[in-house]
Amino acid sequence: MKGLMTKGVRWSQVIDQMYVTGVRSLPTTLMAGLFVGAIMAIQINLQLRDFGAQSFLGGLATSVTIRNVGPVLIAFILSGKVGAYTSAELGTMQVTDQMNAIRCLGTDPIQYLILPRMCAVVLSSFLLLIVGLMMTIGGGLLMANLQLGVNSLNFIGNIPKLVQWWSVGTGVAKSFVFGVIIAVISCYRGYHTVGGAVGVGKTVKDSAVETLVIIVVADVALSAVSNVIYALLGMDQL
Amino acid sequence: MIAAIGARTIGLVSSIYGLASLFIESFSALFTQVLFLRFRLRETLDQIFLVGVQSLPVILFSITFISIMLITEFSFHMKLVLRQDSLVPAFSTILLVRELGPVLTCLLLTSRVGAGMAAEIGTMKVTEQLDALRLLSLDPVEYLTIPRWVATVIAAASLSVVALGVAISGGAFLASLLLHYPIALYFQTMFLFTHFTDIMQCVLKASVFGSIIPVVACYHGFHCEQGSRGVGNAATSAVVQSSVVIIVADFVLTYLYYAV
Numbered sequence: 246m247k248g249l250m251t252k253g254v255r256w257s258q259v260i261d262q263m264y265v266t267g268v269r270s271l272p273t274t275l276m277a278g279l280f281v282g283a284i285m286a287i288q289i290n291l292q293l294r295d296f297g298a299q300s301f302l303g304g305l306a307t308s309v310t311i312r313n314v315g316p317v318l319i320a321f322i323l324s325g326k327v328g329a330y331t332s333a334e335l336g337t338m339q340v341t342d343q344m345n346a347i348r349c350l351g352t353d354p355i356q357y358l359i360l361p362r363m364c365a366v367v368l369s370s371f372l373l374l375i376v377g378l379m380m381t382i383g384g385g386l387l388m389a390n391l392q393l394g395v396n397s398l399n400f401i402g403n404i405p406k407l408v409q410w411w412s413v414g415t416g417v418a419k420s421f422v423f424g425v426i427i428a429v430i431s432c433y434r435g436y437h438t439v440g441g442a443v444g445v446g447k448t449v450k451d452s453a454v455e456t457l458v459i460i461v462v463a464d465v466a467l468s469a470v471s472n473v474i475y476a477l478l479g480m481d482q483l
Numbered sequence: 484m485i486a487a488i489g490a491r492t493i494g495l496v497s498s499i500y501g502l503a504s505l506f507i508e509s510f511s512a513l514f515t516q517v518l519f520l521r522f523r524l525r526e527t528l529d530q531i532f533l534v535g536v537q538s539l540p541v542i543l544f545s546i547t548f549i550s551i552m553l554i555t556e557f558s559f560h561m562k563l564v565l566r567q568d569s570l571v572p573a574f575s576t577i578l579l580v581r582e583l584g585p586v587l588t589c590l591l592l593t594s595r596v597g598a599g600m601a602a603e604i605g606t607m608k609v610t611e612q613l614d615a616l617r618l619l620s621l622d623p624v625e626y627l628t629i630p631r632w633v634a635t636v637i638a639a640a641s642l643s644v645v646a647l648g649v650a651i652s653g654g655a656f657l658a659s660l661l662l663h664y665p666i667a668l669y670f671q672t673m674f675l676f677t678h679f680t681d682i683m684q685c686v687l688k689a690s691v692f693g694s695i696i697p698v699v700a701c702y703h704g705f706h707c708e709q710g711s712r713g714v715g716n717a718a719t720s721a722v723v724q725s726s727v728v729i730i731v732a733d734f735v736l737t738y739l740y741y742a743v
Contacts, residue, residue: 273727280734287737288582292574301564313556314583317549321590322730325722329598333715340711392738407563442609442711446602449718453594454541461545465552472559 258361259368267369270326271376277322278315278377282384285310290393302389303400304407310381311408311416317464319377320423323370324456328431331366332452335359335435336445344436359436363428370424378416415471422467423460430456498702505624505702509632512625526630534631535638538595542588542642543649549587550579550650551657558662568662572669573676575654580647580681586733588643589692592635593725597700600631601721604704605714613705623705631697639693640686647685688736692729699725 289306293299335358338344344354382404389395434452438444516522553575561568604627607613613623651673658664700721707717 273723277727277730280730284582284730284734284737287741288578291741292577305560305564308560309556313552317552318586318590318730321587322723322726325594325719325726329594329719329722333712333719337710337712337715407560442606442714443602445711445715446599446606446718449602449715449722450595450598453598453722454591457591457594458541458545461548461552465548465555468552468555472555475559 255357255361258357259365262362262365263369266327266330266366267373270323270369270373273322273326274319274373274377275380277319278380279384279387281315281318281377282306282310282381282386283388285314285381286385286388286393290389290395299393299395300399301403301407302393302395303385303403304405306385306389307382307404308408308412310385311378312412312419313464313468315378315381316374316416316419316423317460319374319381320370320420320427320460321457323373323423324427324453324460327366327370327373328427328456329449329453331362331428332431332435332438333445333449335362335432336438336448339436339438340441340444355436359432363432366428366431367421367424370427371421374420374423375417378420411471411475415467418471419464419467422463426459426463427456430459501706502699502702505628505705506698508624509628509698509701512622513629513633516625516629523626523630526626527633530630530634531638534592534596534634535642538592538638539642539645541595542591542646545591546584546587546646546650547653549583550575550654553579553583554654554658555661570672570676571662572655572658572664572673576651576673576677577681579650579654580677580685582733582737584647584650585639585643585685585688585692586729588646588689589639589696589729590726592639592642592693593696593729594722596635597696597721597725598718600697600700601703601707602714602718604701605707605717608704608707609709609714624701628697628701631701632694635697636690636693639696640690643685643689644682647682684740688733691732691736695728695732696725699728 286302286306289309290299290302293302293305338358344358347354347357386397386400389400390397431452434448434455438448440447554571557571557575557578558568561571561574604613607627616623616626655664655666655669655673658669659666703717703721703724707713
């Protein structure tokens with residue numbers, strides 16, 4: 246893989262793949278982000294209402310969503326939309342011997358197909374996750390304003406009190422790691438497909454399940470690491 | 484441009500119409516099956532094994548990790564807002580039971596079971612096995628969809644409860660290790676805030692989501708195009724559409740339950 250990196254990446258291919266995986270997944274991501282934000286606002290509001298602490302809704306809902314629940318749920322959607330799509334495409338190429346055809350033409354399929362896809366999927370999942378996380382704030386705001394009776398100025402004004410730059414940083418770091426996980430697993434599973442149409446179906450299933458499980462484990466690991474870092478730097482106080 | 488938008492809109496509407504009609508068709512077929520005592524118990528039990536028992540390890544593992552994640556997360560926020568984390572078990576369990584337990588169980592089931600179902604039925608369609616079934620005067624909806632549907636609803640409802648039990652115990656164990664929270668106190672605080680209706684809500688949500696997965700998967704399987712590309716596309720769109728529909732349905736259910 247390292248030797249291939251030195252040969253350079255075909256950026257035109259990367260852009261093409263980013264269009265196919267990224268731009269076409271944008272509506273789905275926006276919708277998922279909106280609904281996730283709204284759901285979390287309702288749930289957090291229920292918990293805060295018992296304590297009469299609804300003024301904390303904006304900060305708390307945004308913080309929980311951005312740091313943890315948002316990246317996981319949106320990455321779950323993306324693992325189907327981006328990851329399963331990529332693994333199905335590569336798997337189809339593998340079982341219809343297109344990989345071997347490329348090899349016959351003297352081109353390395355890993356450099357020609359896998360590397361651009363991997364870069365594109367990492368970049369587009371990362372960007373889609375960021376956009377989705379922004380959408381969750383919008384969803385929470387809409388829900389709080391329209392239904393829960395929390396003033397939207399109050400909601401927005403409360404966000405900076407509880408969401409510091411390091412919370413946003415955690416969300417961004419998680420988004421990047423989840424993008425890498427989706428890319429690596431879908432490309433690996435797609436490249437190692439065997440056995441016709443049944444094999445392609447099995448590849449899609451396996452890559453989706455593995456991606457979800459590893460995302461969950463990585464989320465716990467990253468949360469633990471980030472909490473340790475906050476504690477070390479003394480940032481876990483307001 | 485306008486033609487492209489129109490084509491996409493027509494495609495969207497026709498796929499929604501197809502999904503709804505498959506849903507209604509399976510419902511009426513199930514009704515007649517039960518009414519005339521032709522319910523296919525054997526296939527249904529096979530599918531319950533495939534859907535429920537074989538997905539159990541993956542789901543237990545992931546939901547337990549989600550529970551641990553919620554505990555560390557809420558501990559962080561409680562310390563930030565209230566400067567103490569004595570109510571962590573209550574808050575994290577409520578969020579797990581009401582929201583993330585059923586949703587994540589069913590999202591995992593979607594990729595584990597939904598993709599597999601779409602690929603399986605798609606392969607049958609590509610290899611003309613569906614036509615062979617019709618020649619034997621077996622209705623594919625009745626023969627393939629109904630057992631999967633009933634099995635997934637039962638499996639999703641029971642898996643979510645089992646996963647909740649394991650996840651809450653795992654969370655209590657981890658809380659005693661990480662946050663030095665005594666296990667007895669953990670359960671005491673938990674039961675102050677979590678009630679039986681929350682579990683009922685979890686089961687309700689899980690069965691609604693479980694009824695979405697096989698219908699979407701079978702729809703994409705029945706409309707699979709030729710070749711391995713078609714099968715891959717069917718599996719992918721089954722996963723994506725059911726996850727999106729699950730998130731939307733979760734919002735609708737939560738909204739109806741609390742906000743109205």
